[in-house]
Structure formats: structure tokens, C-alpha cells
Amino acid sequence: MADEHSLGELLREQGISRRGFLKFCGAMASLMALPSSMVPAIAAALEKAQRPSVIWLSFQECTGCTESLTRSHSPTLESLILNAISLDYHHTLQAASGEAAEAAREAAMKQFFGKYLLVVDGSIPTKDGGVYSTIAGISNLDMLHEAAKGAAAIVAVGTCAAFGGLPHASPNPTGAVAVSDIIKDKPIINVSGCPPIPVVITGVLAHYLTFGTIPELDDLGRPKSFYGESIHDRCYRRPFYDQGKFAKTFDDEGARNGWCLFELGCKGPTTFNACATTKWNQGTSFPIESGHGCLGCSEPDFWDAGSFYQALSTPITPVGRAAAVAAAAGIVGGAAIAMHNRHTKAAAKTAHQTVTIDDLEKPSGEAK
Amino acid sequence: MSTNAPPLLHEIATLLDRLARTGEGGNVQLYGLPLQPGDYEALQEALGEGEISAELQALGPTQIRETALYGVWWITHRNGEQEVVDESIEVTRCPAILQTPAEDVAEAALALRKRLSVATKGEHDG
Numbered sequence A: 001m002a003d004e005h006s007l008g009e010l011l012r013e014q015g016i017s018r019r020g021f022l023k024f025c026g027a028m029a030s031l032m033a034l035p036s037s038m039v040p041a042i043a044a045a046l047e048k049a050q051r052p053s054v055i056w057l058s059f060q061e062c063t064g065c066t067e068s069l070t071r072s073h074s075p076t077l078e079s080l081i082l083n084a085i086s087l088d089y090h091h092t093l094q095a096a097s098g099e100a101a102e103a104a105r106e107a108a109m110k111q112f113f114g115k116y117l118l119v120v121d122g123s124i125p126t127k128d129g130g131v132y133s134t135i136a137g138i139s140n141l142d143m144l145h146e147a148a149k150g151a152a153a154i155v156a157v158g159t160c161a162a163f164g165g166l167p168h169a170s171p172n173p174t175g176a177v178a179v180s181d182i183i184k185d186k187p188i189i190n191v192s193g194c195p196p197i198p199v200v201i202t203g204v205l206a207h208y209l210t211f212g213t214i215p216e217l218d219d220l221g222r223p224k225s226f227y228g229e230s231i232h233d234r235c236y237r238r239p240f241y242d243q244g245k246f247a248k249t250f251d252d253e254g255a256r257n258g259w260c261l262f263e264l265g266c267k268g269p270t271t272f273n274a275c276a277t278t279k280w281n282q283g284t285s286f287p288i289e290s291g292h293g294c295l296g297c298s299e300p301d302f303w304d305a306g307s308f309y310q311a312l313s314t315p316i317t318p319v320g321r322a323a324a325v326a327a328a329a330g331i332v333g334g335a336a337i338a339m340h341n342r343h344t345k346a347a348a349k350t351a352h353q354t355v356t357i358d359d360l361e362k363p364s365g366e367a368k
Numbered sequence B: 001m002s003t004n005a006p007p008l009l010h011e012i013a014t015l016l017d018r019l020a021r022t023g024e025g026g027n028v029q030l031y032g033l034p035l036q037p038g039d040y041e042a043l044q045e046a047l048g049e050g051e052i053s054a055e056l057q058a059l060g061p062t063q064i065r066e067t068a069l070y071g072v073w074w075i076t077h078r079n080g081e082q083e084v085v086d087e088s089i090e091v092t093r094c095p096a097i098l099q100t101p102a103e104d105v106a107e108a109a110l111a112l113r114k115r116l117s118v119a120t121k122g123e124h125d126g
């Protein structure tokens, strides 16, 4: 249960020195993509912060999002953040189960009414009265309605909670929808990704902890500090894109030279996420570094947006000219391409193409 | 091929100028920059190794090294599992993380006095 101790007191009780605390605040600043000049302000805020109560509900999901969080990038930092919140209900992580667990949820909801942070992973099936996913005999739909009432804000973790995700993919047999399709009167932060990058989940918790507010969001409700730039804007293969050097198959000379994966279906230009800079697996690499294009997993309907191996769209202008425009416009160029491609993606979605083994074997250049 | 190192070096040069003129430096956050393969090494090579190297042990090790360019410090924070959690180049005469926090100084004075009084009391008793 949340108590009256401030975070500063709590950390010192755990034997963390002031230098250690400063290091923690510095890491939090980079986690939230804030400049280091903010560290003193962050330190002052965190010193006094009260531990917020967090209720975490897992609905129609694969537990990948919770796995992602518990396999976090920096165990000390993550466990500190997890210690810094009071996780009052999480049916995968908590020791209690059955009635005791539900009682803990109800008690926290009552005690911290209007103040707790509600975290949701998984989509919500709405068909046939929501019978397709239940916890303790309560449908996800009912539990969300009930838990949302007293929440200060809701964090929708993962593409399923944020946009419907895989359960929502055509033909959507359970009538799965996103949190924002149901709850209309609470601030909702979408932390999309399949799964989301662990530090992005904790970065949002860190922001709430530090400032007591929700971070600035983009038009899809995602924190701008993590989803403000596309994979393409920050991709280290971008110079090859700008020069028009594309790999045509996964094992040609271009692929071996590390050229751009656009023609092999990379969705980097339409995908807003922090993979290119934050990376995966303890900061080891991200898919493009391993030679595979981005699947676009942090975007709505990524599963129905055409083949993973089909190029987004053929450049309308000869590559040389497109590159010159992109180079002149810099990041704006990337954003413009992304806007353009969001339309293309919508078109692909209506056509609903499925992936066939041919797609995997045939370079997209030949397929066109 | 290195494309991101030269602009960073220019930024560091600007910060050094400012430190020399006004006493106020600044820093370059390396964590989260889209460095290309080779950029990191190119930066390290350009800055070189200086004469001070310190290690802080708090929530995992932190390496604080002055580069061959006086006033330019390379700071790498790691967690308990040796993974880098934050990395930056600081342009300053002494990085803040090396300086003792004022509250710690006050607490150290108190702690020493307490120890002395216990010791003196012990002497009298003996």
C-alpha cells in the first residue's frame, strides 16, 4: 500500500547515497529524454515525491508486455522505479491470488479513489457482452469501467491496450477494442509497441512520479519524448536511404553492405518509436541492425497494414530527387514521408493483404 | 565512415570556449544519440585519455575520466549488471558527481563528533 514516506526518504532507508540518488536522477532524465540541465529539478521533485498507488490490469493479452517490463534494461533503475510506486494489484506479479487479490484491488481502489494510476495491458473484447476474457468471473469490460472511475490517469501499455493490437486484427473474432475506445473521460497515455520497449514503460512511470502529471502526447496519445520521431528519422542506415542505396534481397551485396531495407518492406518511415536510439536486449541492437526491416509494431493496425515484406510505396519521385528533398527538409522530410505513408497504409489496410510464403522469398522489387 | 562525430566535436569546442570565458560549461548526452558504427570510437580517439580517472560505486559503477582535452570529461554510468544506463561528455572544471554534496559534509561532521564523544567517554570510563 502507498505510505506517507517520500521517495527520498525511502531511497535513503535503502542505503542509497546522495551521489547514487544524483546518478539515479540523471538516468531518469535520459530515460525521459530530458536535458541534463533538468537533473537538479528532477532531484528536488523526486526527493519529495509520494509513492503513487498503481493498479495494473491485464486483459486479452500474451503477457509479453509484463515480460518486457520485468526483463528491463537496467535492473537497479527499474526496480527502484517499481519500488518507488506502490504496485497494489498486478495479477501476474503479485503473490496473492483469487479472492485475496481481488480484495487488494478493491481496497486500493477505495483508499486511493481519484488518485491511483491505472495501467492496462491487453485489449478488451466487447462481443457477446465481453465473455471472451474474464478475471475472477468479471468481464474485462466491466472491470475496466469500474477501475477507470477512480483513476487519475490510465496508461495503456502495449499495442493491444493502445490500439487493439493482434486481437483486433481482421476478422477480430472477439470484438477487441482499445482502452480509448471505451473510456472517454480520463487522460489516457498510450505506450504502444508489441511489446513496448521496457524503458519506455518505466519512463512514463518516472514522468508521473517526478512531475505528478502525464507527459506531452502526440495525436495518437503517445508520449512525444519516446514517439516523437520515426524509426526512419533516427535510423543509422538513413544515409543509404538518402543516397538511394537499397538492399533488394536479404542476402545480396547491398544487404551485406548494410544498405537501407526500405525495399524489403521496412516500415521505419511510418513508425514512431524509440527502437533506433533506445534499442533492445540491454541496449544491444534493434531489428534493423540485425538486417530486418521494422514491422511497425507501435502503430495502429500494423498487423493488417499489408505484408511485412512489401515496400511501403514506391518513391514517387526518382530516388535522387526524393533524397535531395529529404536532405534539405531534414526531419521534416521524414515526417512528410511518414504522413504520406500513413495514407498508403490505410489503403493497404482496406485491401487487407495477407503474408504468403512468396512474400518472404520474393524481393519486393520483383513483386511489383 | 563517420558522420556524427565531427558535429559533436564542434559542439564540445563551443562549450570549451564558453567555459573558458564565463566559467559555465555544459554537456553532450551520448545516450540516445543515433551514433553510427565507428562514431563512438572516432570520438574517443579525438578526445584521448587524460590524467584523471575516478570510479564511483553507487547503484553500480560510474567511470569519470578527464580526456586529453582539459575540462572535457567522459562519464559512463553503469548499473549493477554493468550495463550502461547513461553516458555523457561534460565540459566543466569538475563534474558535479565528484563533488561531495553539502548535506553529506554536514552529516559527516556530526558523525565524527559523535564518534569522538563516544571515544572520549570511553577513555573517562576506563
Ligand code: SF4
Pocket: A231, A232, A233, A235, A236, A237, A238, A239, A241, A259, A260, A261, A262, A266, A267, A268, A269, A288, A293, A294
Ligand atoms: S527505410 Fe528502414 S532501414 Fe531504411 S533508413 Fe528508413 S528505417 Fe532505416
Ligand code: SF4
Pocket: A193, A194, A231, A271, A272, A273, A275, A286, A287, A288, A293, A294, A295, A296, A297, A298
Ligand atoms: S523496430 Fe519497428 S517493429 Fe521492431 S520493435 Fe521497433 S517499432 Fe516495433
